[in-house]
Amino acid sequence: MTYHSHLDKTISADFGDALLASLAPDGGLWMPDSLPFYTPMQTAELAAMNFWECAAELAEHFTDNAIEKDKLRALCKDAYNFDVPLKTLKGANLDVAMAESNDEYILELFHGPTLAFKDFAARFMGRSASELMKSSGQTRTILVATSGDTGGAVGDAFLGQDGIKVVILYPEGGVSKVQEQQLCTIGDVNSNVSAVSLQGSFDDCQQLVKDAFANQELAKKHNLMSANSINVGRVIPQSFYYFWTSLQIKAAHPGVPIVYSIPSGNLGNLTGGVIAKKMGAPIDRFVVGNNVNDPFVDYLKDGEYIPRASVPTLSNAMDIGRPNNFPRILDLMDKDFEAVSSLCWGASFSDQETERHLRRVFAETGYIMCPHTAVGHLAMNEFSKDVERPFIKVTVATAHPAKFADSVERIIGQEVPLPEALSKAMQKEKRVTKLEPNLSALSDYLDTL
Template sequence: MKLYSTNNHDLNVDFPTAVFNSMPLDKGLYMPVNIPVLDQEFIQQIDQYTLPQIAFKVASALLDHAIPAADLQKIIDEAFNFEAPVVPLEAETYVLELFHGPSLAFKDFGARFMSRIMAYFLKDGEQLLDVLVATSGDTGGAVALGFLGVPNTRVTILYPKGKVSEIQELQLCTNGENIHAIEVDGTFDDCQHLVKQAFADEELNRKLRLTSANSINISRLIPQTLYYFNAYAQLRRAGKKEVIFSVPSGNFGNIAAGLLAYKMGLPVKQFIAATNVNDTVPRYLKTGVYETKPSIQTYANAMDVGAPSNWVRIMDLFNQDKAALQEVLKSYSYTDEETLKGIHSIYEQFGYIACPHTAIAWLALEDYKKENPQENATGVFLSTAHACKFPDVFSEEMSSKIQIPVHVQELSAKLKHAEKMDTVYDSFKSYLTTFY
């Protein structure tokens, strides 16, 4: 497998290089030189395959012998040992539940695969691998659990002070061992900027072996393609053939993976990027002007991203052709007030309790259907996190019906520790060089 930088298509690296050096020094992002199109026989018979079988087929095609088949199968079996069911709410509306992994968020797919890929390529006696990750909510918890105890790694997680839920913070700050948390007095964008500055710092990179666990890392993106294929397989079993995916979108890694799956031959009729008031992409698709802005705190905190990193990958997939992209991608944004109404509407109509991110995806699907009343494809909105992570947004009646997994209940009894830091890069650099 060869990959290039979105800022320089002539820069080619192999898969391990892209995994361990997650962002090129030119500040682009890595993309596959060749995007394989899966054979139609597999697509037509996909309903006969299990999630691990689909994962192996998709990953094998993308990785192109970067990892021997037996080793890749073992990685997949370990990483994806939980389900991602498509649950019907009504005849042509389904929810894809991606919160059945250990951190109760869709990011378990990426984090568990990535941690095992890195462990596979790490050699005994090599320099310690320092994994940096900025989180607006769920990424940190998934990465922490994915890397906990992985030999020869140290993980540093940056999160914005007061802008993650209590359960999310506990998942970041109670692990110990090789997992370290930093509470940044700023926004998620500030956290992400600190990480990007570290990767662009040549002096720091000469001292430390840095990589990222954010969705800028290609080994996070690849496994996220598989649950789109797996969802389609489940819909085929239910007799459905055409599908629309509505995706909660913040850093746009989730929907970038869906669009990559589409380019690999997954027959998706429409993608919908559903955002909160951090609406950089909906504004761009409407006006043609791509203008980032400081992130705004919302109930859907994992989507509080004003400068989505993965947007460059999406534009690259479509060769910078906005018109071609708009044929496949629509986008809608919602306020906190609309999000709360969406949560209650889903509960009243279906008795289903959705987290804020999930509710936004449902709202976008509903608005798309209203704008396209002739549309008869099956709509699937992605549920990216367990409702128990967001207790403040639910009514007393709804809260009483949310079942909190035992391993999450036990977090409150653990010792919590996080370093406190400002948004000045020198503070972060000093921490990394002195702490390590």
């Protein structure tokens, strides 16, 4: 199976080249030439597997012999050594015996090492890249922009890997205190992971990464590789958890439509969901929750896409005014607005609405959401108002609330216990370099590594 540039389908690459090159030579995003479609009999077999086994089966199509099957299975088993729970707001796990009394679930994607959904993609990507580079003897500098969680997940996934340097760019003052501490304490002073604070927004960070890749001299000099969701190796693994969890829900609720609500910024998570559906996952629709940075929600209303400068919000990881993966959504849906708007429904919410909802959910159920998850749950509630037939509601929980403890504790009036990994990070000394958001400053910094 090969990949093509979304700008020009005649430009192609195999999985290894697409992963390591990040962008196509024309600046386009790599897209798979085809997607497998699994029949009901095949999905029944996949549903009986545990998550990592299902992920390995799905990944085999996308890697297309670039990684041997046994190595791919070992890679997925190692990458996905944590739970992927579906829970009710009362904290109970999905249970077939109790299914009749439940129609709403929270898909907790924050049980990986950095407590955010980005671990699913970063760990698969990191291990795949390492496996591919073993035989080539290449070295790489990974340049990644983060609005909060991507940098930590990528840094953790590539920490200590030979031949790889990781440079994490994040907006100064644009991530939570806990997120920043996590970003700036990966490894030790001699580690291959560096954090860089830029004076600007996440959009500035993202644009600087794009500018660096567009500068052929700089990209070649440092053998740059992206780990942002512009890299197809980031979005493909995000289809795995939609595919597997929708099969678990179908087994518990046969014949009932399933709708996922996704708090969205760069649209990588939604792209993974759309890929899963096109492969045969039993998903009826997607609800997209935005904060006030909502160009995609606006697009769903009238088909006009207008990117804009982002503004800071409580749900900072979604403070993105120019989502990278919008072209991928269009490519997957054949640039058909009616098809996109039939599959996706969207709504956006202010910080005040997000705070009220987070507080209310905690008061009524005891469940603590991070601000992003609260936006997704708000969107699901809004969508549900106009739906008369029964359906299963699944809100995607993207991060542990402790990663936003400074905001969440203020909102609910109660301390949020820090998981052990975050507690250890908070005790470490930060290592960070401050830069102006321009290519000259970044180039000078890369020369020092």
